[in-house]
Amino acid sequence: MSADPIVDVGPVAHGGHCVARLDGLVVFVRHALPGERVRIHITDRSKSFLRADAVEILEAAPGRVEPPCPYAGPGRCGGCDFQHVDPAVQRGLLGDVVREQLRRLAGIAWDGEVEAVEPDALGWRTRMQFAVDGDGRPGLRKHRSHEIIPVEECLIAHPDLPEVLGRAWDAESVESIVSSTGDTLLVTDASISDDVESSVGGVVAVDGTIRGGRGSVVERVLAADFRVTGSGFWQVHPDAATTLVEAVIEAADIAPGDTVLDLFGGVGLFTTFLADETGEEGVVLSVESDASATRDARRNLHDFPQVRLIGEPVERALRQGVLGAAAHVVVLDPPRTGAKKAVAGIAGLSPRRIVYVACDPAALARDLASFASHGYVLHGLRAFALFPMTHHVECVAVLVPA
Numbered sequence: 189m190s191a192d193p194i195v196d197v198g199p200v201a202h203g204g205h206c207v208a209r210l211d212g213l214v215v216f217v218r219h220a221l222p223g224e225r226v227r228i229h230i231t232d233r234s235k236s237f238l239r240a241d242a243v244e245i246l247e248a249a250p251g252r253v254e255p256p257c258p259y260a261g262p263g264r265c266g267g268c269d270f271q272h273v274d275p276a277v278q279r280g281l282l283g284d285v286v287r288e289q290l291r292r293l294a295g296i297a298w299d300g301e302v303e304a305v306e307p308d309a310l311g312w313r314t315r316m317q318f319a320v321d322g323d324g325r326p327g328l329r330k331h332r333s334h335e336i337i338p339v340e341e342c343l344i345a346h347p348d349l350p351e352v353l354g355r356a357w358d359a360e361s362v363e364s365i366v367s368s369t370g371d372t373l374l375v376t377d378a379s380i381s382d383d384v385e386s387s388v389g390g391v392v393a394v395d396g397t398i399r400g401g402r403g404s405v406v407e408r409v410l411a412a413d414f415r416v417t418g419s420g421f422w423q424v425h426p427d428a429a430t431t432l433v434e435a436v437i438e439a440a441d442i443a444p445g446d447t448v449l450d451l452f453g454g455v456g457l458f459t460t461f462l463a464d465e466t467g468e469e470g471v472v473l474s475v476e477s478d479a480s481a482t483r484d485a486r487r488n489l490h491d492f493p494q495v496r497l498i499g500e501p502v503e504r505a506l507r508q509g510v511l512g513a514a515a516h517v518v519v520l521d522p523p524r525t526g527a528k529k530a531v532a533g534i535a536g537l538s539p540r541r542i543v544y545v546a547c548d549p550a551a552l553a554r555d556l557a558s559f560a561s562h563g564y565v566l567h568g569l570r571a572f573a574l575f576p577m578t579h580h581v582e583c584v585a586v587l588v589p590a
Contacts, residue, residue, distance in 0.1 A: 192243065197224045200281045202289055202550050204269030204579035205239075215240050218331065219262055219272060221249040222281075229262065232332070239332075251277030256310065257343045259328075265339065266331030268577040275309045279573050282581040286549045286571050293553035294560070302571040302581060305427050309576050314346045315424045317363040320378075324356035344577055346426065350374055350388045361394070363419055368426060371405035375419050392418040396480065404484070409433055412460050414488045417480050421454050425574040428582070432545060433461050435570055435584040439543045440517050445469045449511060449537070451502045451520040451530065452476065456485035456495075458519055458545075463492040470494050473511055477501040506533030519543045526551030528558060535562035542587040552583055565590045 195208040197220045205216040208228070213236070220226050220242040227244035241262035245252070251274045255261060260271035270278045279302040290296040318326035318339075325338035340353055349364045350372045359378035366372050372388045374380070380391050380399065390401030396418050404417040409429045416422045423429045436458055442448060442465035450459045453474035463472045474489070475498045476482050482499040489495045498505055502520075505511055515537045520527055524547055527534075534542060542564060546552035549571075556566055564587040574582045 192227050192229050194225065194227050194246065195240075197222055197226060197242070197249075199288070200284050202285050202579070208240075210238065213238055217242055218269070219243075220245075221252055221273065221277075223249040224252075251280075259337060259339050259342075263330065265328045265337045266333065267328045267342070268344065269579045270577050275304070275573075275576060278576065279304060282573060282579070283571065285579070286569075286581060286583065289549040289553040290556070290569075293550065294557040294566075296553070296556060296566055298566075298569055300569060300571060302573050305425060305431055305572055305574055307426075307576070308573060310343045311345070311347055312426060312576055313342075313344045313424050314349070314367070314426055315363065315365050315422070316342060316345050316349060316352070317361060317375075317419075318352055319361055320357045320359060324358060326352050326355075326357055326362060348372075355384075365405060367405035367407045367416070368429075369406045369408050369413075371402070373402070373405050373418070394419075409457065410461075412488075414455055414457060414460075415484045416455055417484055420478075420481055420484060423574065428572075428574045429457060431572055431574070432582065432584065433458065435572075436519060436543050436545060437461050437465060439568065439570075439584055439586040440465070440519060440541060442466055442470075442517060446516040447471045447512070447514070448473070449515045449518045449520075449534075449539075450474045451518065451527075451534070452522050453485060453497075454478075454481050454521070456488040458521065459485070459489060459495060460492070462517075462519065463489070463495050466494060468494050471496065473498060473515075475500060475502050475505050475511070502527070503529045503533070506530055506536075511537070513537070515539045517541045517543070519545070521545040522551075524548045524551060526555045528555060531555055531558040532562060535559065535564055538589075540588065541567075544583075544585040544587065546583045546585065547580060549581060549583060552585060556585065556587070559587055560590075563590050564588065 198207045208215040215238045225247035226242040228240035232239035255271035259265040282302045321336040327338035357378040362376035391399040444467040453476045459474040567586040567588045569585045
């Protein structure tokens with residue numbers, strides 16, 4: 189196999205690369221587009237496939253643009269996958285990935301499109317975690333590598349984030365956070381000068397210890413406020429929380445008095461609006477195993493007498509029967525790996541609707557196949573481009589009894 193061979197690029201695949209073939213092997217090519225002819229540099233080899241970067245574009249496909257970020261490209265920052273792709277074409281690629289995963293892993297045909305959410309290109313990420321190299325320079329890692337690429341500017345970072353780049357840090361990492369209400373936070377073990385501390389709302393150590401100011405930020409969604417402590421989970425696109433809440437509430441079709449489960453409930457984002465829908469005559473059980481998130485949820489949900497918080501792993505709560513014998517609606521927003529171990533327990537509650545929020549289409553497709561074996565079929569699915577310039581896509585799926 190000669191160095192830097194030429195290949196014809198095939199369809200996009202899950203993970204931010206496209207598929208090509210070389211000497212009988214599958215090649216996963218980054219920095220390419222379907223239909224292109226490119227020269228590739230092989231970055232990784234296994235017995236069954238290769239990984240490569242497109243290092244020269246011999247025949248470009250429609251939708252290719254000049255990457256706006258100087259750190260994007262082969263051998264550089266691995267934070268973005270599609271800096272070389274027009275935003276509308278990016279959404280088309282994401283839709284192709286969702287369709288392929290649903291078809292291949294669940295036997296489901298989906299003809300929807302990925303919906304745009306503004307901002308749809310740059311300046312959107314409200315939480316940025318930077319690694320710090322041996323010289324104290326903050327940066328981002330190369331793709332599939334621990335090597336740190338120091339950066340002076342990150343174009344997908346929200347413009348109101350606390351300034352991290354351009355100064356030295358004596359710690360392994362520093363996270364910069366800005367909330368929808370303008371609260372700011374740094375999460376780091378680095379030494380903090382007085383001028384840096386005075387420029388942010390709070391400084392928190394990696395272990396959660398408050399080092400100065402506030403240890404949390406306030407996020408506002410529609411008319412509700414949410415406390416989120418330190419590095420606690422919150423959607424990073426500024427319009428993601430509102431977009432997903434509206435999609436989930438529409439999909440859940442709650443009736444007053446319903447019993448609703450919010451699994452992997454976090455700080456109570458969906459729980460708040462589900463409780464609004466059930467009214468005080470209903471019941472909403474919010475299940476979350478992370479202790480910090482549960483404390484925030486207790487604060488965020490204290491005005492809802494119909495809400496009960498359960499600080500347990502979802503699978504254990506289902507297995508132990510603490511969620512009751514039945515539920516009208518189940519909402520779940522699991523981690524990227526999906527909810528495989530919870531599927532049987534959820535189906536056993538015989539809900540009339542299951543609303544599944546997923547950040548990984550492969551995990552979603554596998555779980556949909558599992559739900560189908562327990563008598564639940566896909567009723568509808570919406571997909572949102574909440575991570576512009578990357579291969580990530582958020583889906584909201586609705587399942588009903590077959």
